[in-house]
Amino acid sequence: MNRSRQATATREPVLHDLQTALKGSSRRQSVQSFVRILRDNFSSYSWVGVYLGRGDHLVLEAYAGGAETEHVSIPIGQGICGAAARTGETIVVPDVSQDPRYLMCFPSTRSEIVVPVTGRKGVLGEIDIDSDKLAAFSPQDKEFLEEAARLLATYLEKD
Numbered sequence: 309m310n311r312s313r314q315a316t317a318t319r320e321p322v323l324h325d326l327q328t329a330l331k332g333s334s335r336r337q338s339v340q341s342f343v344r345i346l347r348d349n350f351s352s353y354s355w356v357g358v359y360l361g362r363g364d365h366l367v368l369e370a371y372a373g374g375a376e377t378e379h380v381s382i383p384i385g386q387g388i389c390g391a392a393a394r395t396g397e398t399i400v401v402p403d404v405s406q407d408p409r410y411l412m413c414f415p416s417t418r419s420e421i422v423v424p425v426t427g428r429k430g431v432l433g434e435i436d437i438d439s440d441k442l443a444a445f446s447p448q449d450k451e452f453l454e455e456a457a458r459l460l461a462t463y464l465e466k467d
């Protein structure tokens with residue numbers, strides 16, 4: 309089995325668990341389980357958060373990882389998070405120290421991925437993951453997290 313097929317094989321059951329998590333009793337609880345599953349299954353995902361769009365801001369709905377961030381509300385257009393929300397495209401930052409858009413939450417963060425959650429009418433929110441490892445996010449991570457974001461979009465549009 310080549311590396312990329314192996315990566316797909318290990319990520320597939322996690323998508324199933326994420327789908328199950330989105331059957332929680334409330335939105336907050338479902339999204340909390342969703343971020344927890346991502347954090348617990350991948351050792352390089354140091355902090356996992358979901359932000360949801362409210363007007364011209366992104367507001368932190370739930371997170372899993374050591375610390376609370378000061379960035380609980382981010383204007384669309386600011387930071388990596390705000391840039392991804394504006395363009396609707398995933399942003400992978402292999403070395404946060406080299407990206408002038410980066411808003412620091414944790415001094416230990418070395419790389420970051422932000423995956424927009426896009427519904428029928430545009431960006432509903434995003435999955436934001438910080439890693440303490442440099443260049444932690446592979447093309448397989450990106451593909452997997454975009455699939456996870458599609459599950460979340462379907463769930464959020466049911467409200």
Ligand code: SME
Pocket residue numbers: 357377379382386387388389390409410411412413420436438
């Ligand atoms: N680093 C993000 C801000 C959110 S924290 O990572 C939790 C950014 O540049 O938008």
